[in-house]
Amino acid sequence: MSGPLLGPARRMFELALGEMLWGRRAVFMGLAAGAPILLAVVARLTLAGGSAVLVVNGSRIDSEAMFGTAVSLLYLRFIVPALGVFYGTSLIAEEIEEKTITYLFVRPMARGAIVLGKYLAYLVCVVAVVLPSAALVFVIMVPFASIGPLFGTVLRDLGVMALGLATYGALFLWAGVSFKRPLVGGLIFVFGWESVALVLPGYVRRLTIAYYLQPTVPGVATLLAVAIIALFLAMQTIERREYVLEQ
Amino acid sequence: MAKRTRIFLLASAGVLTAVLATGLVAWAGGAVAGSTTPDDIAYVPGNAQMVAYADVRQVMNSPFRDRLRQLDADNNAAADGFEARTGINFERDVDSVLIASTGRISVPTPSDRALLIAHGRFDAVRIEGLMRQQGAQVDQYRGKRVVAIKNDANDAALTFAGPGLLLFGAGDSVRAALDAKAGAAQGIGANTEFMALVNDVDEGTAWSVAKFDSVAGRSPLPGGIVNQLPPINWLAASGRIDSGLHGRVRAEAQDEQSARDLRDVVQGFLSLARLQGSRDPGYKGMLDSVMLNAQGKSVSLSFELTPAVLDSLSQGGAVRRR
Numbered sequence: 039m040s041g042p043l044l045g046p047a048r049r050m051f052e053l054a055l056g057e058m059l060w061g062r063r064a065v066f067m068g069l070a071a072g073a074p075i076l077l078a079v080v081a082r083l084t085l086a087g088g089s090a091v092l093v094v095n096g097s098r099i100d101s102e103a104m105f106g107t108a109v110s111l112l113y114l115r116f117i118v119p120a121l122g123v124f125y126g127t128s129l130i131a132e133e134i135e136e137k138t139i140t141y142l143f144v145r146p147m148a149r150g151a152i153v154l155g156k157y158l159a160y161l162v163c164v165v166a167v168v169l170p171s172a173a174l175v176f177v178i179m180v181p182f183a184s185i186g187p188l189f190g191t192v193l194r195d196l197g198v199m200a201l202g203l204a205t206y207g208a209l210f211l212w213a214g215v216s217f218k219r220p221l222v223g224g225l226i227f228v229f230g231w232e233s234v235a236l237v238l239p240g241y242v243r244r245l246t247i248a249y250y251l252q253p254t255v256p257g258v259a260t261l262l263a264v265a266i267i268a269l270f271l272a273m274q275t276i277e278r279r280e281y282v283l284e285q
Numbered sequence: 286m287a288k289r290t291r292i293f294l295l296a297s298a299g300v301l302t303a304v305l306a307t308g309l310v311a312w313a314g315g316a317v318a319g320s321t322t323p324d325d326i327a328y329v330p331g332n333a334q335m336v337a338y339a340d341v342r343q344v345m346n347s348p349f350r351d352r353l354r355q356l357d358a359d360n361n362a363a364a365d366g367f368e369a370r371t372g373i374n375f376e377r378d379v380d381s382v383l384i385a386s387t388g389r390i391s392v393p394t395p396s397d398r399a400l401l402i403a404h405g406r407f408d409a410v411r412i413e414g415l416m417r418q419q420g421a422q423v424d425q426y427r428g429k430r431v432v433a434i435k436n437d438a439n440d441a442a443l444t445f446a447g448p449g450l451l452l453f454g455a456g457d458s459v460r461a462a463l464d465a466k467a468g469a470a471q472g473i474g475a476n477t478e479f480m481a482l483v484n485d486v487d488e489g490t491a492w493s494v495a496k497f498d499s500v501a502g503r504s505p506l507p508g509g510i511v512n513q514l515p516p517i518n519w520l521a522a523s524g525r526i527d528s529g530l531h532g533r534v535r536a537e538a539q540d541e542q543s544a545r546d547l548r549d550v551v552q553g554f555l556s557l558a559r560l561q562g563s564r565d566p567g568y569k570g571m572l573d574s575v576m577l578n579a580q581g582k583s584v585s586l587s588f589e590l591t592p593a594v595l596d597s598l599s600q601g602g603a604v605r606r607r
Contacts, residue, residue: 174304190312
Protein backbone atom coordinates (compact mmCIF):
# COMPACT_ATOMS: atom_id res chain seq x y z
CA MET A 39 0.00 0.00 0.00
CA SER A 40 1.35 3.39 -0.92
CA GLY A 41 0.79 6.85 0.47
CA PRO A 42 -1.02 8.04 3.63
CA LEU A 43 -4.12 6.09 4.55
CA LEU A 44 -6.17 7.78 7.26
CA GLY A 45 -6.67 11.26 5.76
CA PRO A 46 -7.83 10.01 2.34
CA ALA A 47 -9.88 7.26 4.00
CA ARG A 48 -11.69 9.90 6.02
CA ARG A 49 -12.53 11.93 2.91
CA MET A 50 -13.72 8.76 1.18
CA PHE A 51 -15.77 7.88 4.27
CA GLU A 52 -17.63 11.21 4.22
CA LEU A 53 -18.32 10.96 0.52
CA ALA A 54 -19.48 7.33 0.64
CA LEU A 55 -21.62 7.77 3.75
CA GLY A 56 -23.84 10.33 2.09
CA GLU A 57 -24.16 8.19 -1.03
CA MET A 58 -25.15 5.15 0.99
CA LEU A 59 -27.67 6.88 3.20
CA TRP A 60 -29.43 8.77 0.46
CA GLY A 61 -28.82 6.52 -2.56
CA ARG A 62 -31.35 4.13 -4.08
CA ARG A 63 -30.07 1.19 -2.03
CA ALA A 64 -31.16 3.04 1.10
CA VAL A 65 -34.72 1.95 0.33
CA PHE A 66 -33.75 -1.66 0.92
CA MET A 67 -32.03 -0.70 4.14
CA GLY A 68 -35.06 1.29 5.26
CA LEU A 69 -37.32 -1.67 4.59
CA ALA A 70 -34.98 -4.05 6.41
CA ALA A 71 -34.94 -1.81 9.45
CA GLY A 72 -38.56 -0.65 9.36
CA ALA A 73 -40.34 -3.95 8.75
CA PRO A 74 -39.35 -5.50 12.12
CA ILE A 75 -40.56 -2.36 13.92
CA LEU A 76 -43.89 -2.59 12.16
CA LEU A 77 -44.13 -6.30 12.96
CA ALA A 78 -43.27 -5.59 16.59
CA VAL A 79 -46.03 -2.99 16.88
CA VAL A 80 -48.58 -5.35 15.36
CA ALA A 81 -47.44 -8.27 17.55
CA ARG A 82 -47.51 -6.18 20.72
CA LEU A 83 -50.95 -4.75 20.02
CA THR A 84 -52.31 -8.18 19.17
CA LEU A 85 -50.83 -9.85 22.22
CA ALA A 86 -51.80 -7.00 24.54
CA GLY A 87 -55.35 -7.03 23.25
CA GLY A 88 -55.54 -10.77 23.76
CA SER A 89 -57.14 -11.10 20.35
CA ALA A 90 -54.52 -13.60 19.25
CA VAL A 91 -51.73 -15.69 20.66
CA LEU A 92 -48.73 -17.14 18.94
CA VAL A 93 -48.54 -20.87 19.53
CA VAL A 94 -45.50 -22.95 18.64
CA ASN A 95 -45.66 -26.72 19.12
CA GLY A 96 -48.75 -26.26 21.23
CA SER A 97 -47.16 -23.76 23.62
CA ARG A 98 -47.90 -20.06 23.83
CA ILE A 99 -45.01 -17.75 23.01
CA ASP A 100 -44.79 -14.54 25.03
CA SER A 101 -43.47 -11.23 23.76
CA GLU A 102 -40.03 -11.72 25.36
CA ALA A 103 -39.60 -15.04 23.59
CA MET A 104 -40.83 -13.38 20.40
CA PHE A 105 -38.11 -10.73 20.74
CA GLY A 106 -35.49 -13.47 21.13
CA THR A 107 -36.83 -15.13 18.00
CA ALA A 108 -36.83 -11.82 16.12
CA VAL A 109 -33.17 -11.25 17.01
CA SER A 110 -31.98 -14.74 16.15
CA LEU A 111 -34.08 -15.40 13.03
CA LEU A 112 -34.95 -11.99 11.61
CA TYR A 113 -31.89 -9.92 12.41
CA LEU A 114 -28.99 -12.36 12.74
CA ARG A 115 -30.11 -14.86 10.09
CA PHE A 116 -31.62 -12.47 7.57
CA ILE A 117 -31.15 -8.70 7.93
CA VAL A 118 -27.51 -8.66 9.05
CA PRO A 119 -26.20 -11.07 6.37
CA ALA A 120 -28.45 -9.58 3.68
CA LEU A 121 -27.18 -6.06 4.36
CA GLY A 122 -23.64 -7.41 4.52
CA VAL A 123 -24.01 -9.06 1.11
CA PHE A 124 -25.81 -6.22 -0.66
CA TYR A 125 -23.68 -3.39 0.67
CA GLY A 126 -20.38 -5.24 1.08
CA THR A 127 -20.30 -6.56 -2.46
CA SER A 128 -21.47 -3.27 -3.97
CA LEU A 129 -18.92 -1.04 -2.25
CA ILE A 130 -16.34 -1.52 -5.00
CA ALA A 131 -18.18 -3.78 -7.47
CA GLU A 132 -20.76 -1.06 -8.14
CA GLU A 133 -18.01 1.42 -8.99
CA ILE A 134 -16.61 -1.15 -11.43
CA GLU A 135 -19.99 -1.91 -12.99
CA GLU A 136 -20.79 1.76 -13.42
CA LYS A 137 -17.23 2.38 -14.65
CA THR A 138 -16.69 5.11 -12.08
CA ILE A 139 -13.83 3.31 -10.36
CA THR A 140 -11.44 5.12 -12.71
CA TYR A 141 -12.36 8.47 -11.14
CA LEU A 142 -11.46 7.11 -7.72
CA PHE A 143 -8.23 5.55 -8.90
CA VAL A 144 -6.97 8.73 -10.55
CA ARG A 145 -7.23 10.60 -7.25
CA PRO A 146 -3.93 11.06 -5.44
CA MET A 147 -4.68 8.56 -2.72
CA ALA A 148 -3.82 4.98 -1.91
CA ARG A 149 -6.35 2.50 -3.29
CA GLY A 150 -6.47 0.89 0.13
CA ALA A 151 -7.79 4.20 1.53
CA ILE A 152 -10.75 3.96 -0.86
CA VAL A 153 -11.62 0.51 0.47
CA LEU A 154 -11.10 1.51 4.09
CA GLY A 155 -13.16 4.70 3.77
CA LYS A 156 -15.99 2.94 1.98
CA TYR A 157 -15.98 0.09 4.49
CA LEU A 158 -16.14 2.46 7.46
CA ALA A 159 -18.97 4.36 5.77
CA TYR A 160 -20.83 1.07 5.25
CA LEU A 161 -20.30 0.11 8.88
CA VAL A 162 -21.52 3.43 10.29
CA CYS A 163 -24.46 3.43 7.89
CA VAL A 164 -25.76 -0.07 8.65
CA VAL A 165 -25.03 0.15 12.38
CA ALA A 166 -26.88 3.48 12.54
CA VAL A 167 -29.91 1.85 10.95
CA VAL A 168 -29.99 -1.72 12.28
CA LEU A 169 -29.11 -1.18 15.94
CA PRO A 170 -31.76 1.50 16.64
CA SER A 171 -34.25 -0.70 14.77
CA ALA A 172 -33.49 -3.69 17.01
CA ALA A 173 -33.50 -1.49 20.11
CA LEU A 174 -36.92 -0.12 19.20
CA VAL A 175 -38.25 -3.62 18.58
CA PHE A 176 -37.01 -4.52 22.07
CA VAL A 177 -38.83 -1.69 23.85
CA ILE A 178 -41.96 -2.24 21.80
CA MET A 179 -42.18 -5.99 22.34
CA VAL A 180 -40.91 -6.45 25.87
CA PRO A 181 -43.00 -5.19 28.81
CA PHE A 182 -41.23 -2.59 30.96
CA ALA A 183 -41.05 -4.95 33.94
CA SER A 184 -38.99 -7.39 31.88
CA ILE A 185 -36.69 -4.80 30.30
CA GLY A 186 -34.34 -4.71 33.31
CA PRO A 187 -33.67 -8.45 33.53
CA LEU A 188 -33.24 -8.68 29.74
CA PHE A 189 -31.03 -5.59 29.45
CA GLY A 190 -27.77 -7.54 29.50
CA THR A 191 -29.05 -9.92 26.82
CA VAL A 192 -30.07 -7.02 24.60
CA LEU A 193 -26.71 -5.32 24.96
CA ARG A 194 -25.05 -8.57 23.93
CA ASP A 195 -27.45 -8.97 21.00
CA LEU A 196 -26.73 -5.44 19.78
CA GLY A 197 -23.00 -6.08 20.06
CA VAL A 198 -23.33 -9.34 18.15
CA MET A 199 -25.33 -7.60 15.42
CA ALA A 200 -22.69 -4.88 15.06
CA LEU A 201 -20.00 -7.53 14.92
CA GLY A 202 -21.98 -9.52 12.36
CA LEU A 203 -22.43 -6.45 10.15
CA ALA A 204 -18.70 -5.73 10.40
CA THR A 205 -17.72 -9.30 9.54
CA TYR A 206 -20.17 -9.92 6.71
CA GLY A 207 -19.39 -6.49 5.29
CA ALA A 208 -15.62 -7.04 5.31
CA LEU A 209 -15.94 -10.54 3.88
CA PHE A 210 -18.15 -9.46 1.00
CA LEU A 211 -16.11 -6.33 0.43
CA TRP A 212 -13.18 -8.65 -0.19
CA ALA A 213 -15.39 -10.73 -2.48
CA GLY A 214 -16.41 -7.51 -4.25
CA VAL A 215 -12.84 -6.48 -5.04
CA SER A 216 -11.83 -10.04 -5.97
CA PHE A 217 -14.66 -11.41 -8.12
CA LYS A 218 -16.65 -10.19 -11.05
CA ARG A 219 -20.13 -11.21 -9.90
CA PRO A 220 -19.85 -11.18 -6.10
CA LEU A 221 -23.54 -10.69 -5.30
CA VAL A 222 -24.68 -14.08 -6.60
CA GLY A 223 -21.89 -15.89 -4.78
CA GLY A 224 -22.59 -13.89 -1.65
CA LEU A 225 -26.28 -14.77 -1.66
CA ILE A 226 -25.45 -18.44 -2.22
CA PHE A 227 -22.99 -18.31 0.68
CA VAL A 228 -25.38 -16.62 3.09
CA PHE A 229 -28.70 -18.22 2.29
CA GLY A 230 -27.44 -21.49 0.86
CA TRP A 231 -24.19 -22.61 2.37
CA GLU A 232 -24.69 -21.14 5.83
CA SER A 233 -28.21 -22.53 6.16
CA VAL A 234 -27.05 -26.01 5.17
CA ALA A 235 -23.74 -26.04 7.05
CA LEU A 236 -25.36 -24.97 10.31
CA VAL A 237 -27.46 -28.11 10.46
CA LEU A 238 -24.73 -30.49 9.34
CA PRO A 239 -23.04 -32.50 12.07
CA GLY A 240 -19.36 -32.07 12.82
CA TYR A 241 -17.13 -29.08 12.30
CA VAL A 242 -18.52 -27.85 8.95
CA ARG A 243 -20.61 -25.22 10.70
CA ARG A 244 -17.39 -23.53 11.81
CA LEU A 245 -16.91 -22.50 8.20
CA THR A 246 -19.80 -20.05 8.46
CA ILE A 247 -20.16 -16.61 10.03
CA ALA A 248 -23.62 -17.43 11.39
CA TYR A 249 -22.16 -20.10 13.68
CA TYR A 250 -20.08 -17.54 15.55
CA LEU A 251 -23.06 -15.21 15.91
CA GLN A 252 -24.95 -17.74 18.01
CA PRO A 253 -25.29 -16.74 21.68
CA THR A 254 -23.92 -20.09 22.87
CA VAL A 255 -20.72 -19.80 20.83
CA PRO A 256 -17.89 -17.57 22.06
CA GLY A 257 -17.09 -16.13 18.66
CA VAL A 258 -16.09 -12.51 19.25
CA ALA A 259 -12.39 -13.09 18.62
CA THR A 260 -13.09 -15.17 15.50
CA LEU A 261 -15.49 -12.60 14.04
CA LEU A 262 -13.07 -9.74 14.73
CA ALA A 263 -10.23 -11.71 13.20
CA VAL A 264 -12.27 -12.55 10.08
CA ALA A 265 -13.34 -8.90 9.69
CA ILE A 266 -9.80 -7.54 10.07
CA ILE A 267 -8.22 -10.15 7.81
CA ALA A 268 -10.91 -9.77 5.13
CA LEU A 269 -10.57 -5.98 5.20
CA PHE A 270 -6.79 -6.25 4.99
CA LEU A 271 -7.03 -8.68 2.08
CA ALA A 272 -9.51 -6.38 0.31
CA MET A 273 -7.10 -3.47 0.69
CA GLN A 274 -4.22 -5.60 -0.57
CA THR A 275 -6.22 -6.98 -3.50
CA ILE A 276 -7.37 -3.59 -4.78
CA GLU A 277 -3.80 -2.27 -4.65
CA ARG A 278 -2.57 -5.05 -6.93
CA ARG A 279 -5.49 -5.86 -9.17
CA GLU A 280 -6.02 -4.42 -12.65
CA TYR A 281 -9.67 -3.74 -13.33
CA VAL A 282 -10.57 -3.96 -17.02
CA LEU A 283 -13.75 -2.00 -17.57
CA GLU A 284 -16.11 -3.43 -20.17
CA GLN A 285 -16.94 -1.01 -22.98
CA MET B 286 -20.53 15.63 5.79
CA ALA B 287 -23.92 16.85 4.56
CA LYS B 288 -26.31 18.37 7.08
CA ARG B 289 -29.02 15.74 6.56
CA THR B 290 -26.45 12.95 7.02
CA ARG B 291 -25.37 14.53 10.28
CA ILE B 292 -28.99 14.87 11.42
CA PHE B 293 -29.69 11.25 10.54
CA LEU B 294 -26.70 10.00 12.49
CA LEU B 295 -27.63 12.15 15.49
CA ALA B 296 -31.22 10.89 15.39
CA SER B 297 -30.01 7.31 15.17
CA ALA B 298 -27.63 7.79 18.08
CA GLY B 299 -30.43 9.51 20.00
CA VAL B 300 -32.84 6.60 19.55
CA LEU B 301 -30.19 4.11 20.57
CA THR B 302 -29.17 6.17 23.60
CA ALA B 303 -32.78 6.63 24.71
CA VAL B 304 -33.49 2.91 24.51
CA LEU B 305 -30.26 2.00 26.27
CA ALA B 306 -30.94 4.60 28.98
CA THR B 307 -34.42 3.13 29.49
CA GLY B 308 -32.91 -0.32 29.79
CA LEU B 309 -30.25 0.91 32.16
CA VAL B 310 -32.82 2.62 34.38
CA ALA B 311 -35.00 -0.52 34.39
CA TRP B 312 -31.99 -2.70 35.11
CA ALA B 313 -30.67 -0.44 37.89
CA GLY B 314 -34.17 -0.18 39.39
CA GLY B 315 -34.40 -3.94 39.36
CA ALA B 316 -30.95 -4.28 40.88
CA VAL B 317 -31.75 -1.85 43.70
CA ALA B 318 -35.36 -2.71 44.45
CA GLY B 319 -36.05 -5.89 42.56
CA SER B 320 -33.86 -8.28 44.47
CA THR B 321 -36.20 -9.73 47.03
CA THR B 322 -33.89 -12.47 48.23
CA PRO B 323 -34.54 -12.57 51.96
CA ASP B 324 -31.69 -11.75 54.33
CA ASP B 325 -32.47 -15.05 56.05
CA ILE B 326 -30.63 -16.84 53.26
CA ALA B 327 -27.46 -15.98 55.24
CA TYR B 328 -28.53 -18.66 57.75
CA VAL B 329 -28.67 -21.41 55.14
CA PRO B 330 -25.63 -23.72 55.28
CA GLY B 331 -23.53 -24.17 52.15
CA ASN B 332 -24.47 -27.84 51.78
CA ALA B 333 -28.21 -27.14 51.43
CA GLN B 334 -29.84 -29.18 48.69
CA MET B 335 -33.12 -27.33 48.68
CA VAL B 336 -34.28 -23.88 49.74
CA ALA B 337 -37.90 -22.81 49.67
CA TYR B 338 -39.42 -19.49 50.66
CA ALA B 339 -42.95 -18.23 51.12
CA ASP B 340 -44.24 -14.78 51.97
CA VAL B 341 -46.92 -16.20 54.25
CA ARG B 342 -48.51 -12.82 54.97
CA GLN B 343 -48.98 -12.06 51.28
CA VAL B 344 -50.34 -15.54 50.64
CA MET B 345 -52.76 -15.34 53.59
CA ASN B 346 -54.00 -11.90 52.54
CA SER B 347 -54.44 -12.80 48.90
CA PRO B 348 -57.85 -13.26 47.27
CA PHE B 349 -56.45 -16.53 45.91
CA ARG B 350 -56.11 -17.89 49.45
CA ASP B 351 -59.70 -16.83 50.28
CA ARG B 352 -60.87 -18.64 47.23
CA LEU B 353 -58.92 -21.78 48.15
CA ARG B 354 -60.29 -21.61 51.69
CA GLN B 355 -63.83 -21.53 50.30
CA LEU B 356 -63.04 -24.56 48.20
CA ASP B 357 -61.48 -26.47 51.08
CA ALA B 358 -63.32 -25.20 54.16
CA ASP B 359 -63.14 -28.46 56.13
CA ASN B 360 -59.42 -29.03 56.13
CA ASN B 361 -58.19 -27.18 59.24
CA ALA B 362 -57.16 -30.15 61.36
CA ALA B 363 -53.48 -30.10 60.44
CA ALA B 364 -53.11 -26.38 61.24
CA ASP B 365 -54.80 -26.84 64.65
CA GLY B 366 -52.43 -29.69 65.51
CA PHE B 367 -49.36 -27.58 64.70
CA GLU B 368 -50.62 -24.78 66.97
CA ALA B 369 -51.25 -27.22 69.84
CA ARG B 370 -47.69 -28.58 69.66
CA THR B 371 -45.76 -25.34 69.15
CA GLY B 372 -48.05 -22.55 70.24
CA ILE B 373 -47.64 -20.98 66.82
CA ASN B 374 -50.68 -20.09 64.76
CA PHE B 375 -49.33 -20.13 61.27
CA GLU B 376 -51.90 -17.78 59.78
CA ARG B 377 -51.77 -15.26 62.60
CA ASP B 378 -48.15 -15.32 63.78
CA VAL B 379 -45.94 -16.03 60.78
CA ASP B 380 -45.03 -13.40 58.14
CA SER B 381 -42.55 -15.35 56.06
CA VAL B 382 -40.92 -18.73 56.15
CA LEU B 383 -37.76 -20.09 54.57
CA ILE B 384 -37.07 -23.81 54.62
CA ALA B 385 -33.72 -25.36 53.80
CA SER B 386 -32.81 -29.00 53.57
CA THR B 387 -29.32 -30.46 53.46
CA GLY B 388 -30.37 -34.04 52.68
CA ARG B 389 -32.55 -36.00 50.33
CA ILE B 390 -36.04 -34.84 51.09
CA SER B 391 -37.51 -38.19 50.17
CA VAL B 392 -35.52 -40.21 52.67
CA PRO B 393 -36.13 -39.39 56.33
CA THR B 394 -32.73 -40.45 57.58
CA PRO B 395 -30.37 -38.69 59.95
CA SER B 396 -28.87 -37.03 56.87
CA ASP B 397 -32.16 -35.22 56.30
CA ARG B 398 -31.53 -31.96 58.13
CA ALA B 399 -34.37 -29.58 57.50
CA LEU B 400 -34.18 -26.06 58.83
CA LEU B 401 -37.10 -23.67 59.17
CA ILE B 402 -36.49 -19.94 59.42
CA ALA B 403 -39.62 -17.96 60.18
CA HIS B 404 -40.34 -14.29 60.65
CA GLY B 405 -43.33 -13.29 62.69
CA ARG B 406 -44.69 -12.59 66.13
CA PHE B 407 -43.78 -15.38 68.53
CA ASP B 408 -44.46 -15.83 72.22
CA ALA B 409 -40.94 -16.96 73.12
CA VAL B 410 -41.77 -17.82 76.73
CA ARG B 411 -44.76 -19.96 75.77
CA ILE B 412 -42.93 -21.75 72.99
CA GLU B 413 -39.90 -22.45 75.18
CA GLY B 414 -42.21 -23.65 77.95
CA LEU B 415 -43.88 -26.11 75.59
CA MET B 416 -40.46 -27.39 74.50
CA ARG B 417 -39.28 -27.75 78.11
CA GLN B 418 -42.42 -29.74 78.99
CA GLN B 419 -41.24 -32.25 76.39
CA GLY B 420 -37.79 -32.49 77.97
CA ALA B 421 -35.89 -29.77 76.15
CA GLN B 422 -32.57 -28.43 77.45
CA VAL B 423 -31.38 -24.86 77.08
CA ASP B 424 -27.90 -24.19 75.74
CA GLN B 425 -25.93 -21.19 74.56
CA TYR B 426 -24.45 -21.31 71.06
CA ARG B 427 -22.81 -18.36 69.30
CA GLY B 428 -24.47 -16.03 71.75
CA LYS B 429 -27.96 -17.40 71.14
CA ARG B 430 -30.20 -19.36 73.47
CA VAL B 431 -30.81 -22.75 71.85
CA VAL B 432 -33.65 -24.89 73.23
CA ALA B 433 -33.06 -28.47 72.13
CA ILE B 434 -34.60 -31.90 72.60
CA LYS B 435 -32.46 -34.86 71.70
CA ASN B 436 -33.47 -38.42 72.46
CA ASP B 437 -34.17 -41.60 70.52
CA ALA B 438 -37.45 -40.29 69.21
CA ASN B 439 -36.75 -36.59 68.73
CA ASP B 440 -34.01 -34.32 67.53
CA ALA B 441 -35.31 -30.77 67.47
CA ALA B 442 -33.87 -27.42 68.40
CA LEU B 443 -35.17 -23.91 68.38
CA THR B 444 -33.63 -20.50 68.80
CA PHE B 445 -34.71 -16.90 68.41
CA ALA B 446 -31.88 -15.52 66.31
CA GLY B 447 -33.29 -12.00 66.30
CA PRO B 448 -36.44 -10.07 67.09
CA GLY B 449 -39.29 -12.03 65.56
CA LEU B 450 -36.87 -14.45 63.88
CA LEU B 451 -37.23 -18.12 64.71
CA LEU B 452 -34.88 -20.93 63.67
CA PHE B 453 -36.27 -24.43 64.07
CA GLY B 454 -34.90 -27.80 63.00
CA ALA B 455 -32.64 -30.62 64.00
CA GLY B 456 -30.01 -29.58 66.54
CA ASP B 457 -27.15 -29.81 64.06
CA SER B 458 -29.10 -27.82 61.48
CA VAL B 459 -29.82 -24.96 63.86
CA ARG B 460 -26.19 -24.83 64.96
CA ALA B 461 -25.01 -24.99 61.33
CA ALA B 462 -27.33 -22.08 60.54
CA LEU B 463 -25.85 -20.00 63.34
CA ASP B 464 -22.35 -20.95 62.10
CA ALA B 465 -23.21 -19.86 58.57
CA LYS B 466 -24.64 -16.56 59.76
CA ALA B 467 -21.56 -15.92 61.92
CA GLY B 468 -19.30 -16.70 58.95
CA ALA B 469 -17.75 -19.65 60.77
CA ALA B 470 -18.97 -22.00 58.03
CA GLN B 471 -19.65 -21.50 54.35
CA GLY B 472 -23.16 -20.36 53.62
CA ILE B 473 -25.26 -21.07 50.53
CA GLY B 474 -24.57 -17.50 49.39
CA ALA B 475 -21.13 -18.67 48.23
CA ASN B 476 -22.72 -21.12 45.78
CA THR B 477 -23.02 -18.88 42.72
CA GLU B 478 -24.93 -21.46 40.65
CA PHE B 479 -27.52 -21.87 43.38
CA MET B 480 -27.80 -18.14 44.04
CA ALA B 481 -28.20 -17.36 40.33
CA LEU B 482 -31.30 -19.56 40.35
CA VAL B 483 -32.52 -17.97 43.58
CA ASN B 484 -32.10 -14.50 42.05
CA ASP B 485 -34.09 -15.67 39.05
CA VAL B 486 -37.09 -16.81 41.08
CA ASP B 487 -37.06 -14.66 44.20
CA GLU B 488 -39.60 -12.15 42.92
CA GLY B 489 -42.37 -14.66 43.51
CA THR B 490 -44.58 -14.77 46.57
CA ALA B 491 -43.27 -18.28 47.06
CA TRP B 492 -40.29 -19.94 45.46
CA SER B 493 -38.05 -22.93 45.72
CA VAL B 494 -34.67 -23.98 44.34
CA ALA B 495 -33.50 -27.55 44.68
CA LYS B 496 -30.92 -30.01 43.47
CA PHE B 497 -32.94 -32.34 41.29
CA ASP B 498 -31.53 -35.43 43.05
CA SER B 499 -32.84 -34.18 46.36
CA VAL B 500 -36.43 -33.87 45.20
CA ALA B 501 -36.65 -36.62 42.59
CA GLY B 502 -38.15 -39.04 45.10
CA ARG B 503 -40.99 -36.65 45.89
CA SER B 504 -42.01 -36.26 42.29
CA PRO B 505 -45.66 -37.13 41.65
CA LEU B 506 -44.43 -39.06 38.60
CA PRO B 507 -43.72 -42.77 38.89
CA GLY B 508 -40.07 -43.61 39.57
CA GLY B 509 -39.78 -45.37 36.23
CA ILE B 510 -40.66 -42.18 34.39
CA VAL B 511 -38.40 -40.03 36.56
CA ASN B 512 -35.50 -42.35 35.75
CA GLN B 513 -36.17 -41.94 32.04
CA LEU B 514 -35.98 -38.14 32.20
CA PRO B 515 -32.93 -36.47 30.67
CA PRO B 516 -30.29 -35.54 33.27
CA ILE B 517 -31.35 -32.49 35.27
CA ASN B 518 -29.15 -30.60 37.71
CA TRP B 519 -31.45 -28.05 39.28
CA LEU B 520 -35.12 -27.35 39.64
CA ALA B 521 -36.48 -23.93 40.47
CA ALA B 522 -40.08 -22.94 40.94
CA SER B 523 -41.78 -19.69 41.78
CA GLY B 524 -45.31 -18.49 42.14
CA ARG B 525 -46.84 -15.03 42.34
CA ILE B 526 -50.09 -15.10 44.19
CA ASP B 527 -52.77 -12.41 43.95
CA SER B 528 -56.28 -13.12 42.79
CA GLY B 529 -54.81 -16.06 40.92
CA LEU B 530 -51.58 -17.99 40.77
CA HIS B 531 -48.88 -17.24 38.22
CA GLY B 532 -46.37 -20.05 38.41
CA ARG B 533 -43.10 -20.84 36.72
CA VAL B 534 -41.00 -23.99 36.91
CA ARG B 535 -37.47 -23.98 35.55
CA ALA B 536 -35.19 -26.96 35.09
CA GLU B 537 -31.47 -26.69 34.47
CA ALA B 538 -30.37 -29.68 32.42
CA GLN B 539 -26.81 -30.98 32.27
CA ASP B 540 -26.32 -29.84 28.69
CA GLU B 541 -28.21 -28.32 25.81
CA GLN B 542 -29.12 -31.67 24.27
CA SER B 543 -30.63 -32.78 27.58
CA ALA B 544 -32.57 -29.51 27.72
CA ARG B 545 -33.98 -30.12 24.24
CA ASP B 546 -34.90 -33.70 25.20
CA LEU B 547 -36.56 -32.49 28.38
CA ARG B 548 -38.54 -29.88 26.46
CA ASP B 549 -39.76 -32.61 24.12
CA VAL B 550 -40.76 -34.80 27.07
CA VAL B 551 -42.67 -31.96 28.72
CA GLN B 552 -44.21 -31.10 25.38
CA GLY B 553 -45.42 -34.67 25.11
CA PHE B 554 -47.00 -34.55 28.56
CA LEU B 555 -48.65 -31.26 27.71
CA SER B 556 -50.09 -32.69 24.52
CA LEU B 557 -51.42 -35.66 26.48
CA ALA B 558 -52.92 -33.36 29.09
CA ARG B 559 -54.53 -31.25 26.36
CA LEU B 560 -56.00 -34.36 24.83
CA GLN B 561 -57.49 -35.50 28.12
CA GLY B 562 -58.57 -32.10 29.38
CA SER B 563 -59.96 -30.64 26.17
CA ARG B 564 -63.57 -31.16 27.27
CA ASP B 565 -63.12 -29.60 30.69
CA PRO B 566 -63.14 -25.78 30.39
CA GLY B 567 -61.23 -25.42 33.67
CA TYR B 568 -58.32 -27.61 32.64
CA LYS B 569 -58.44 -26.24 29.11
CA GLY B 570 -58.14 -22.67 30.43
CA MET B 571 -55.18 -23.63 32.57
CA LEU B 572 -53.47 -25.57 29.80
CA ASP B 573 -54.00 -22.70 27.36
CA SER B 574 -52.01 -20.49 29.70
CA VAL B 575 -49.04 -22.85 29.72
CA MET B 576 -45.90 -21.50 28.05
CA LEU B 577 -42.91 -23.73 27.46
CA ASN B 578 -39.53 -22.22 26.68
CA ALA B 579 -36.11 -23.76 26.21
CA GLN B 580 -32.97 -21.68 26.05
CA GLY B 581 -29.50 -23.12 26.36
CA LYS B 582 -29.52 -25.63 29.21
CA SER B 583 -32.65 -24.16 30.73
CA VAL B 584 -36.23 -25.32 30.19
CA SER B 585 -39.00 -23.29 31.78
CA LEU B 586 -42.71 -23.78 31.96
CA SER B 587 -45.06 -21.07 33.13
CA PHE B 588 -48.78 -21.23 33.78
CA GLU B 589 -51.60 -19.20 35.23
CA LEU B 590 -54.50 -20.13 37.43
CA THR B 591 -56.82 -17.20 36.96
CA PRO B 592 -59.95 -16.72 39.13
CA ALA B 593 -62.06 -17.81 36.15
CA VAL B 594 -60.05 -21.03 35.81
CA LEU B 595 -60.35 -21.67 39.55
CA ASP B 596 -64.10 -21.16 39.37
CA SER B 597 -64.28 -23.50 36.45
CA LEU B 598 -62.14 -26.12 38.21
CA SER B 599 -64.21 -25.92 41.39
CA GLN B 600 -67.45 -26.24 39.46
CA GLY B 601 -66.02 -29.23 37.62
CA GLY B 602 -64.95 -30.76 40.94
CA ALA B 603 -68.38 -30.16 42.46
CA VAL B 604 -70.07 -31.79 39.52
CA ARG B 605 -67.76 -34.81 39.78
CA ARG B 606 -68.36 -35.10 43.57
CA ARG B 607 -72.11 -35.14 42.96
